[in-house]
Amino acid sequence: MTTDRPFPSSVELVLGGHAMLVDTRAASPLALEAAVAAMAPATKAAITADLKCFLAWCKARRPVATAVPAEPETLVHYLHWLAKGSDIRAGAKPATLARRIASIARIHRILGFGGREPLPTQAGMVRDTLKGIRRKKRERQRQAAPLRLGEAMQEGQAPPEGVTVNALLASCGSDIIGLRDAALISLAYDAGLRVSELVGATVVDLSQFGDGSGRLEITHSKTDQLGEGALAWLSADTMVRLSAWLLASGIAHGPVFRRINVLTSPPDAAGQRLVRHYIGSKPLTRQGVVAILRRRVLEAVDLGLVELEPGMEGDTVRGLSAHSFRVGLTQDLFAAGEDGAGIALALRWSSPTTALRYARELAVGNNAAARVLGRLRGGGSQTPA
Template sequence: MLAAADQPFPSSVELVLRRYAPLIDARGARSVAFEAAVTAMAPATKAAITADLKCFLAWCKSRRPVATAVPVEPETLVHYLRWLAKGSDTRAPARPATLARRIASIARVHRMLGFGEKEPLATQAGMVRDTLKGIRRDKRQRQRQAAPLRLGEAMAEGQGAPEGVTVKALLASCGTDIIGLRDAALISLAYDAGLRVSELVGTEVADLRQVGDSSGRLEIGHSKTDQLGEGALAWLSGDTMARLSAWLLASGLSEGPVFRRINVLTSPPDPAGQRVVRHYIGAKSLTRQGVVAILRRRVLEAIDLGHVELEPGMEGDTVRGLSAHSFRVGLTQDLFAAGEDGSGIALALRWSSPTTALRYARELAVGNNAAARVLGRLRDSEAPTVARSTANQ
């Protein structure tokens, strides 16, 4: 690893490695390779690897006898996976997707430290792969996908409008006060451009541009699939541009982050019992948690105002199923419902391949595949006959 003189500000990955140095054989480390690997990581990747590494090293230290973490033995990884999958009174059992990510992080750190070039890593051992397979079989669950937030209108002739929580319902819950203007602009922009939450909170005033037909363009500096910062352009509707303009005008923002925290200060009541409410716009952009909090608050308000109809008792599950990624999933499903193909959707939403788009639209695709189109028409026509025949028996 790099000496202090070469790297005055060590990365979070290196700080964790230094903290647990007795558990690590770093003789194979190459400082230049380590530096290059850390520099190439996206911030979110670096944060995930740091968290995964800290969890693994802390577990190794707690073992009796203390387990060597790097290079790790396959048997150690098997015990670690079982420990994660079992859970405890203070820790929920890890999901298969989380276990796979933990192992991938351990493998990546090994390679960064120079291991795995001459011999296979322990993470590739058969017993480790078999343990993962066994846990997946026991869990019998797919990775949970964020619930979609669709626009709320029929995308093609003959289709009905989506039910439940929709973008239109959320927009209807936003008032004309400054908080409502901000939330409406955020919701409309997140859907139109299919933004990841990092792209949404990173949007700045200078990234927005209006064109002649009243629509707009959003310049996205970099994203998960564009770590080199080549940039991309996203189309924005005239409605979204109007909502953005209303928010920026009301907030007085002309530069910097578009979406910021709004602090509310209420004065004590005067002799007439009146209170003065003042809003102060923060200097920093909203966080990921802030976006999720806004979304969930708007969902509950849309339900209370009657813009969303749910079965009694389903409010909690509905709110928990939504995340900042729901806008991206919803736009994907709406584009599929409108007849667009995976390649076009991947290009519009800045994916490196159509695979993810197809996964997000899997449920819609099943309802519109060849079997559904052909057999649905034939079998639906038989349904009344079958029903009458059954009733006569």
């Protein structure tokens, strides 16, 4: 789209590759460049993928004069195509459909179609189609299973069952891999980190205080795209685990959590193999964090640290993600009696409503109905475990 930069963005490349379907007469190259530069990396990747999908569908469909600006009827057909799926493609979930439409709307605005006329994505038939698909599927967006600490948050509570942070920590040995995994698990829970914040943590972001506790400076996050920064409190236990990992790995600067390459020599005359560990220089990826988490869950089960119903190991592992630490800490803080506003502030949620959504099952046991009717009809309200 622009001619003064040698490396156009992924969004510009997709638009340029489908120039016949995109009306750019009202577009300002400078506005497009500025809009793309303002996007967070994850947002840019999502919009690129969504735009590529829509334009490819329009190209394969006849007749479609232009994809942008789109006709509401075109968007309705596109939504039905996404939701239906095929033999090789599963039908998209309502949350995915909403995101695809939001990306299309944003591209329309960037290209100058957000003036006086309403966007095609705002047409009644498009909104009604989304509502109809959502009602038909009746599917609540899947929430990552929580990873709670594993201890009662208040007197009289029973500790949570299943996979817990304490069980995962107990599965970590004293070797270099165990030290890294324990530090990662402990930090992720204490600070309620998003996976991008976890893999983005560097040594210089860590500081320790006289009482043994520490702080993690979070320079960028999902809700802080301008980089104003935030501080997260870390327990003394987490600081001990971080210190052990950094000392053993020799990491003095750069990313805190990295891949560990394991090299094994051929067996010697006695059949022994020499195992060497090499610490990488680049940070762990999102996929790497999930792989570590799932491996630790299975090891905790094998060691008898976690009791699951027979055959539930696979479902349990699949239900966990890097976001599970954040969900688990949110639920633990609710169980301890903290309010939504305080939790949202501590975990950098965009609003207390978001925090409450992640603790819905715990909060319902202590809501107004539970407190009042519990006194009158028995089963009095208790702070949920």
